[in-house]
Amino acid sequence: MATVLVVIEHAKGELKKSNLPAITAAREIAKHIGGEVCFAVLGPGASAAAGNAKMFGPAKIYSAEHAGLENYLAQPYAKVVADIAKAAGASHVVAAATTTGKDMLPRVAARLAAGMVSDISGVVDGKTYRRPMWAGSVIGVVEIATPIQVVTARGTEFAAAAPATGAGAIETFAADPGTSKMHFVRFDATKSERPDLAEARVVVSGGRGLKGPEGFKQIIEPLADLFGAAVGATRAVVDAGWAPNDLQVGQTGKVVAPELYFAIGLSGAIQHVAGMKGSKVIVAVNKDEEAPIFNVADYGLVGDLFKVVPELVEEIKKARA
Amino acid sequence: MKILVTVKRVTDYEAKIKIKPDGQGVVTEGINMIVNPFDEIAVEEALRIKEKASAEVVVLSIGPKDAAQQIRSALAMGADRGILVEAADLDSDAVATIMAKVVDKEKPDLVIVGKQAIDDDSGQAGQILAELLGWGQACFASKVELGSGKVTVTREVDGGHDTIDVDLPAVISADLRLNEPRYASLPGIMKAKKKPLEETSPAALGVVATPKVLVKRFEEPVQRKAGVRVPDVPTLVAKLKNEAKAL
Numbered sequence: 001m002a003t004v005l006v007v008i009e010h011a012k013g014e015l016k017k018s019n020l021p022a023i024t025a026a027r028e029i030a031k032h033i034g035g036e037v038c039f040a041v042l043g044p045g046a047s048a049a050a051g052n053a054k055m056f057g058p059a060k061i062y063s064a065e066h067a068g069l070e071n072y073l074a075q076p077y078a079k080v081v082a083d084i085a086k087a088a089g090a091s092h093v094v095a096a097a098t099t100t101g102k103d104m105l106p107r108v109a110a111r112l113a114a115g116m117v118s119d120i121s122g123v124v125d126g127k128t129y130r131r132p133m134w135a136g137s138v139i140g141v142v143e144i145a146t147p148i149q150v151v152t153a154r155g156t157e158f159a160a161a162a163p164a165t166g167a168g169a170i171e172t173f174a175a176d177p178g179t180s181k182m183h184f185v186r187f188d189a190t191k192s193e194r195p196d197l198a199e200a201r202v203v204v205s206g207g208r209g210l211k212g213p214e215g216f217k218q219i220i221e222p223l224a225d226l227f228g229a230a231v232g233a234t235r236a237v238v239d240a241g242w243a244p245n246d247l248q249v250g251q252t253g254k255v256v257a258p259e260l261y262f263a264i265g266l267s268g269a270i271q272h273v274a275g276m277k278g279s280k281v282i283v284a285v286n287k288d289e290e291a292p293i294f295n296v297a298d299y300g301l302v303g304d305l306f307k308v309v310p311e312l313v314e315e316i317k318k319a320r321a
Numbered sequence: 322m323k324i325l326v327t328v329k330r331v332t333d334y335e336a337k338i339k340i341k342p343d344g345q346g347v348v349t350e351g352i353n354m355i356v357n358p359f360d361e362i363a364v365e366e367a368l369r370i371k372e373k374a375s376a377e378v379v380v381l382s383i384g385p386k387d388a389a390q391q392i393r394s395a396l397a398m399g400a401d402r403g404i405l406v407e408a409a410d411l412d413s414d415a416v417a418t419i420m421a422k423v424v425d426k427e428k429p430d431l432v433i434v435g436k437q438a439i440d441d442d443s444g445q446a447g448q449i450l451a452e453l454l455g456w457g458q459a460c461f462a463s464k465v466e467l468g469s470g471k472v473t474v475t476r477e478v479d480g481g482h483d484t485i486d487v488d489l490p491a492v493i494s495a496d497l498r499l500n501e502p503r504y505a506s507l508p509g510i511m512k513a514k515k516k517p518l519e520e521t522s523p524a525a526l527g528v529v530a531t532p533k534v535l536v537k538r539f540e541e542p543v544q545r546k547a548g549v550r551v552p553d554v555p556t557l558v559a560k561l562k563n564e565a566k567a568l
Contacts, residue, residue: 018479073485074448075457099478103460106413106448115414115533118443128537134338134440138347139540146533181457181488185473189481196480238497245463245477245498252359252437252497260567271334271439277545281565283557298548298565301557308554315558319568
């Protein structure tokens with residue numbers, strides 16, 4: 001039976017939420033080709049991850065641990081994933097379009113002489129996919145011409161996979177990561193009490209209208225605190241050093257689709273909108289009534305954000321009381 | 322030391338992109354073309370290494386004949402010479418395949434690319450190239466430090482920053498915060514006109530680069546329904562509470 005292999009990311013056995021939309025994309029592909037979904041888990045905690053992944057009903061889970069996989073590195077990980085794909089006779093290799101997926105999967109594709117399509121937003125059939133291009137202003141319908149296909153799936157475009165039944169047979173894979181020209185030095189985690197941008201239910205983003213980093217403290221954070229929200233930023237603001245890189249929402253930053261997105265003092269350039277137009281409800285506050293953000297906002301308020309947002313914080317507190 | 326940097330000719334990010342009526346392409350007439358912004362960052366990083374460690378910076382573009390303009394921009398910033406491989410019908414794999422042939426010829430110690438092209442948004446070519454060459458890679462670089470026979474790179478990844486050492490030769494892809502590219506000076510622009518720019522083709526290089534991904538057509542994205550303007554904060558809050566049920 002044709003096999004769609006999903007590369008499952010985990011942290012010492014705990015599955016990352018980013019896998020769930022990728023599993024949905026894999027299931028859609030499998031349906032088109034009359035195939036089954038299998039998982040690959042690599043690195044320390046792989047056997048625990050395999051156990052945790054059973055609830056999503058794959059036919060099989062390949063679990064690979066090896067000293068050479070101690071820390072994630074694209075070269076050895078791509079080799080082992082490609083080896084698993086060959087062993088599984090996979091026709092498709094799928095991963096979430098996370099930084100790991102983007103980093104690793106092109107190497108997997110090259111090893112399998114497979115065409116790869118990045119960041120798919122839809123599956124048309126077993127070899128045709130939709131994907132955003134030109135910052136999402138164009139949707140490309142693309143076909144992979146090779147027998148083996150590699151795709152990364154955009155997390156905001158596929159629903160999180162629900163649990164399912166499946167054989168879930170766990171196979172310990174004898175990994176051979178080969179000689180790596182890459183060597184892990186360290187990982188510095190971003191410390192924040194706020195939820196992950198890609199997973200937050202509510203996001204409050206600020207743009208140049210905030211006039212400086214203090215604007216984030218005084219205006220964005222109190223509003224974000226009301227909702228336990230994540231904070232986002234435009235590329236201009238990150239460029240200016242008012243916010244760190246991993247808060248950037250947009251075509252070349254993070255793509256998010258929360259329940260509620262506040263766009264504060266940002267004009268709504270195509271590149272930013274590309275990263276948030278999938279949000280369920282968008283609220284925009286900007287003093288420029290012509291700002292393009294108002295074209296995508298469900299609720300738009302033209303006004304001075306330095307007056308409007310503090311008032312908004314107070315009114316929301318009252319409305320909840 | 323030799324550094325190979327790639328620049329792609331792309332549509333200006335401020336341009337409004339329209340799909341051709343037959344859906345078989347986008348309208349490029351009247352659109353300003355630029356160097357892909359992440360590739361400018363790549364060129365800048367190469368120039369900084371050149372200034373510190375004395376290197377030759379070779380700029381490569383694979384694309385239409387007019388991409389020579391983008392190579393000249395990079396030369397104007399300070400790169401030493403350019404190579405234009407005139408080719409069409411490319412996907413990331415075909416680009417990487419051609420790049421691998423150029424790398425074979427030029428034998429650079431470092432290849433620096435932009436993390437993604439802002440037209441295609443695929444972000445694959447650098448990684449495919451690294452795998453084809455059996456090299457290590459450091460993608461989404463926000464800091465690059467040259468060492469002895471290796472490069473130490475800090476990368477922007479989900480959840481934080483990851484620092485890795487990669488043996489040379491290696492492929493690096495540049496992320497936004499790696500540096501701020503310099504503007505070409507007027508003397509730089511004048512000098513660039515005289516710098517060598519070799520024009521070649523895949524056939525002349527002896528490489529066949531067949532795309533593995535084919536674009537069938539382009540479609541309009543689904544548009545969001547237009548929303549409403551609210552006159553004041555109390556109205557906004559009432560709508561968020563009662564209509565959107567988002568409070």
